[in-house]
Amino acid sequence: MSQTSKRTTRNWKTYLLMIVIFAIGLLVGKMNIDGSATIVGDANRYQKSAALESTADNNVSFGSVATIKRRPFNGQVHTVNDGESIQAAVNQAKAGDMVKVMPGVYKETVYIDKDDITLTGVIVKGEWPVLDGEKKLNDAILYSGNNFTVENFKITHYKGNGVMGQAGNNFIIRNNMIIDTGVYGIFPEFGKNGIVEYNVLTGIEDAAIYVGMCDNIHVAHNQVFGNVAGIEIENSRHAIVENNFAHNNTGGILVFITPGLPIKTTYDVIIRDNFVIDNNHENFGAPGSIVAGIPKGTGILIMAGDEVTLQNNVITGNNNAGIIITDHGHAANLTLDPEAEPNSDKIAILDNVMYNNGNEPVNEVKALMLTKLSNRGPDIIRVGESKESCILNREKYLTFGIDEFGTCAFDSTYGTKTYLLEKPVEPRKITAEERGKLAYYGICAGCHAYNVKMVGPPTQVIQALYMENPQGIVDYITNPVKKRDDYPEMPPQNYLSEEVRIAAAKYMLDVKK
Amino acid sequence: MNTRRYIDSFLVLSIIVFSHALSADSNLPxxxxxxxxxxxxxxxxxxxxxxxxxxxxxxxxxxxxxxxxxxxxxxxxxxxxxxxxxxxxxxxxxxxxxxxxxxxxxxxxxxxxxxxxxxxxxxxxxxxxxxxxxxxxxxxxxxxxxxxxxxxxxxxxxxxxxxxxxxxxxxxxxxxxxxxxxxxxxxxxxxxxxxxxxxxxxxxxxxxxxxxxxxxxxxxxxxxxxxxxxxxxxxLNSRYDHYAHGYHQALTENEIEGLNIFRSFVARCAECHTPPLFTNQQIAVLGSPEPPGRELDIGAEKTFNNPDLRAGFKVPSLRNIVKTAPYMHSGRFENLRDTVEFYTKGRGHAVPEGEKLLLHWHIWEPDLTERELDRLVDFLGTLTDExxxxxxxxxxxxxxxxxxxxxxxxxxxxxxxxxxxxx
Incomplete structure (x- = not known):
């Protein structure tokens, strides 16, 4: 993939490189490295279950549905009809509530900065609720709350993202149609334990489904086509990408470490049972974006990701290469990050179906394949270091650079059904007293010291005044009035929740120094 | 990088040792x-x-x-x-x-x-x-x-x-x-x-x-x-923080609109100025202009001995940002409005001729409207707490x-x- 985007500016270099690589290739060919006799990888990398061995039925994951448990619904339902504002309903909603959106066209950005909200579209006789950004609005749905569900929306013509999350855990994003929305279709970031399933996405100029800096993720049963990248797992761990249909993107499925991000690893990723077909779309990525460097015709691209296992995918008709395994050094538009390990290590290519790939390889790939005396692009190509990687049934494929891969010690990932957590991620456990302490020191102490006068009267004085009456403090700080000539009037602390206010008041009455 | 850290800590250490030597003999001229x-x-x-x-x-x-x-x-x-x-x-x-x-x-x-x-x-x-x-x-x-x-x-x-x-x-x-x-x-x-x-x-x-x-x-x-x-x-107790902890009335409609632009993937501010500190502490090459007459500052290229990081600088926190004008590493912009506008004036528009900078991938052409720039400035004003x-x-x-x-x-x-x- 690497040199492609530099092709125009570095033509002569490319040709030089081709010659050098050709020479090296011949040399390597003669050395005849063959790792097939070496067994590589921990045979117990994936769970084994007794049931697997007994019934053939369990031996496939197709149709299996991973779930995140939600609490039984006993919230309120807020219904939004065509012509009304979804955001207004979200603002009304409390944790645990559901916002139901009836068919209609909604032209707004909906943001959800609270926990436990379900945003659900109602589809009536094939009519969907449509979020339409009219090429003017930035994002359709932004969320930061935990336990967020969004489903059954058609989202189109936004400039930024369809659905974007920052730091919400236990998210479910399912059954949405996201069409021509700009940069990313579905983009959860900094989240733990999330599902992206049954979505259809097309016309996205970067990754249609982009999982960035997340953990414990399940991406399944989505259809992505006509995008620059279909599905991208980036700087994330413990992810399964299964049963998706990625076709006619520039690149089908990507597993990346992108340098320069605060979380710097990608590992433990399973890509299985996907159809990765004819990903030959012209690259229409924004100049300078990392995906702008992806050569069209790329089925699966692994860059710097570790412990990535590919099993039972159907990878066909990708005109450059079926699978590319590379490192940061060979990638375009990238700055090396000294804190990010640049190689793709411990890659395992188990049994997959691959044919008819490499009909029109890009020049760099073509040059490499010439060393193998082939005019076609490969099913599998590896450039850059890849330690402890392995493959099964290597003789089935046209390959480059994987001769030294060992033979995998395991042949299935199906024992590992999901990396979703058994119990949803809970908020940090914190007692009311601790919360009171955080508020007291984090806020009250700005004006009240224990026994000296600061902006407000000392805590000791307040203790004498409100002995055993924390509610009195709460009432006062919620709606303060000027009491003392020698002190400024206190600003209201009503931005703190009732719970925090009472906890802070109790702590203030108890504090001893 | 690690080597560099070792060298740095060695330097610090040697100065400390040096200081002990000095304190033993304070008669030095x-x-x-x-x-x-x-x-x-x-x-x-x-x-x-x-x-x-x-x-x-x-x-x-x-x-x-x-x-x-x-x-x-x-x-x-x-x-x-x-x-x-x-x-x-x-x-x-x-x-x-x-x-x-x-x-x-x-x-x-x-x-x-x-x-x-x-x-x-x-x-x-x-x-x-x-x-x-x-x-x-x-x-x-x-x-x-x-x-x-x-x-x-x-x-x-x-x-x-x-x-x-x-x-x-x-x-x-x-x-x-x-x-x-x-x-x-x-x-x-x-x-x-x-x-x-x-x-x-x-x-x-x-x-x-x-x-x-x-x-x-x-x-x-x-x-x-x-x-x-x-x-x-x-x-850490700005109006933004009040909003973040759940009091949504803390921000005006304009400021919330600004927050949504800030974190949107069009403006992409929050990708590097990530809450809650409003920095991810990484290096970013922006290609922001120097004040007239000043040569390009190569920034982190020198620190890491890496030309890819030429003119790269650490992403600064934005807390109390309204208090710290002028902005950018060499104070090129007098106010926040001009600073946010820089990001929508075209990828690499201010890179000096003949310079090739490997601009950060989030530097792109978001085509923000005048209104959106104003709202971003509104939002930045909510990060003040002294x-x-x-x-x-x-x-x-x-x-x-x-x-x-x-x-x-x-x-x-x-x-x-x-x-x-x-x-």
Whole structure:
């Protein structure tokens, strides 16, 4: 993939490189490295279950549905009809509530900065609720709350993202149609334990489904086509990408470490049972974006990701290469990050179906394949270091650079059904007293010291005044009035929740120094 | 990078060792560039160190531990980056109240500069967001130091320091300004001798470091105290924070619109200025312009010896950002409106001809409208909280004048006359 985007500016270099690589290739060919006799990888990398061995039925994951448990619904339902504002309903909603959106066209950005909200579209006789950004609005749905569900929306013509999350855990994003929305279709970031399933996405100029800096993720049963990248797992761990249909993107499925991000690893990723077909779309990525460097015709691209296992995918008709395994050094538009390990290590290519790939390889790939005396692009190509990687049934494929891969010690990932957590991620456990302490020191102490006068009267004085009456403090700080000539009037602390206010008041009455 | 860290820590270490050698023999000749402070020979009992932690900290056995509502939350891998209810990066705390208070006196004391005219507070003024209001700071002998003074708010959460990310602790960082000839222009020898010749400081250091091995003040103790004070500058109770903790009325409609633009993937501000600190502490190559007539600053290229990072700078926190104009590493933009506009004027539009910079992938062409730029500025205004601003001491143990905020008019005049340029 690497040199492609530099092709125009570095033509002569490319040709030089081709010659050098050709020479090296011949040399390597003669050395005849063959790792097939070496067994590589921990045979117990994936769970084994007794049931697997007994019934053939369990031996496939197709149709299996991973779930995140939600609490039984006993919230309120807020219904939004065509012509009304979804955001207004979200603002009304409390944790645990559901916002139901009836068919209609909604032209707004909906943001959800609270926990436990379900945003659900109602589809009536094939009519969907449509979020339409009219090429003017930035994002359709932004969320930061935990336990967020969004489903059954058609989202189109936004400039930024369809659905974007920052730091919400236990998210479910399912059954949405996201069409021509700009940069990313579905983009959860900094989240733990999330599902992206049954979505259809097309016309996205970067990754249609982009999982960035997340953990414990399940991406399944989505259809992505006509995008620059279909599905991208980036700087994330413990992810399964299964049963998706990625076709006619520039690149089908990507597993990346992108340098320069605060979380710097990608590992433990399973890509299985996907159809990765004819990903030959012209690259229409924004100049300078990392995906702008992806050569069209790329089925699966692994860059710097570790412990990535590919099993039972159907990878066909990708005109450059079926699978590319590379490192940061060979990638375009990238700055090396000294804190990010640049190689793709411990890659395992188990049994997959691959044919008819490499009909029109890009020049760099073509040059490499010439060393193998082939005019076609490969099913599998590896450039850059890849330690402890392995493959099964290597003789089935046209390959480059994987001769030294060992033979995998395991042949299935199906024992590992999901990396979703058994119990949803809970908020940090914190007692009311601790919360009171955080508020007291984090806020009250700005004006009240224990026994000296600061902006407000000392805590000791307040203790004498409100002995055993924390509610009195709460009432006062919620709606303060000027009491003392020698002190400024206190600003209201009503931005703190009732719970925090009472906890802070109790702590203030108890504090001893 | 690791090698670099080792080299850096070796440097720090050798200076510390050096200082111990010095304190054993204080008869070494000292050259003062100017007359030393007058009141340094007698212990001034008016100076006492606080036994209380500054606001924001809980005192547990005479160690100050930060308390913040953000400690209700988690963050992935404790990186302190994420969304609204996300924990902060690991904090530097646990200093004693006395160390923090001593650090405050040192911070405002011009004794720490070679010619006894500049203190840390000369370029980090409390009422200017702990910056100095200048495009680039003015150091000793009215020299333009080349880069803008960064805010000190919330440095307790940072792991990289300087615009070019070349230091990895506050102790390591302060060696730069203290000993740079362009900045405070003192030397380890001068610093340690001046403090050791001051009876008041001798007493205060003994109080702050009761278990000190040496009877003399050591450089390490100086660094620790200043670090302790800097790490106490906490700003986490802005209106934005009220919103983040769940009080959505804290922001106006315009400001919420600004927040949504800020985190949208069109403007992409939050991708690098990630909450809750509003920085992800990475290096980014923006291709932002230098002030007229100034050459391109190569920034982190030098630190990492990596041409890919040419003109790359550390992503700064945006907390209290309205207080720290002008903006960018060399103060190119006078106000926030111009600064946010930079990001929508075209990818690489300000890269000098002939320069090839590997611009960050989030630098693109978001085509923000005038209205959106205004709303971004509105939102940035919600990140202000100075409720924990420390007291400026009226006098310091050296007896030298505490000139915070007074030098500045002089400096600006100097600036205009020397540079022929409006700051």
């Amino acid at each position: 000292i050259q003062f560039k100017t007359i030393p402070a007058t009141q340094n020979s007698q212990d001034d009992s008016a100076f006492t160190l606080s036994v209380n932690c500054p606001p924001g900290f809980e005192n547990i056995e005479q160690k100050c531990h930060l308390r913040s509502l953000y400690q209700q939350y988690d963050s992935l891998y404790d990186k302190g980056v994420g969304g609204l209810k996300t924990a902060l990066p690991t904090v530097r705390d646990g200093f004693s109240p006395q160390q923090i208070d001593l650090g405050r006196l040192l911070f405002f004391d011009p004794l720490l500069s070679g010619d006894n005219t500049l203190s840390c507070a000369s370029c980090h003024e409390p009422d200017k967001g702990f910056s100095d209001g200048l495009p680039r700071s003015i150091g000793a002998n009215q020299v333009d130091v080349g880069r803008a003074s960064p805010t000190l708010w919330n440095v307790a959460f940072l792991s990289n320091f300087f615009w070019d990310s070349r230091a990895h602790s506050l102790e390591e960082q302060m060696l730069g300004p203290l000993y740079s000839e362009k900045e405070m222009a003192t030397t380890p020898v001068q610093l340690i001798n001046e403090l050791n010749n001051n009876k008041t400081y001798q007493r205060l250091f003994r109080q702050a470091f009761p278990n000190g091995q040496s009877a003399k003040i050591t450089l390490q103790q100086i660094y620790t105290s200043i670090t302790a004070f800097e790490a106490s500058l906490i700003s 409720s924990f601003t420390p007291k400026i001491p009226q006098k310091v143990p050296s007896g030298l004048p505490v000139n915070v905020g007074q030098n500045i008019t002089k400096k600006i005049k100097k600036y205009t006359s020397v540079r022929g340029e409006k700051p």
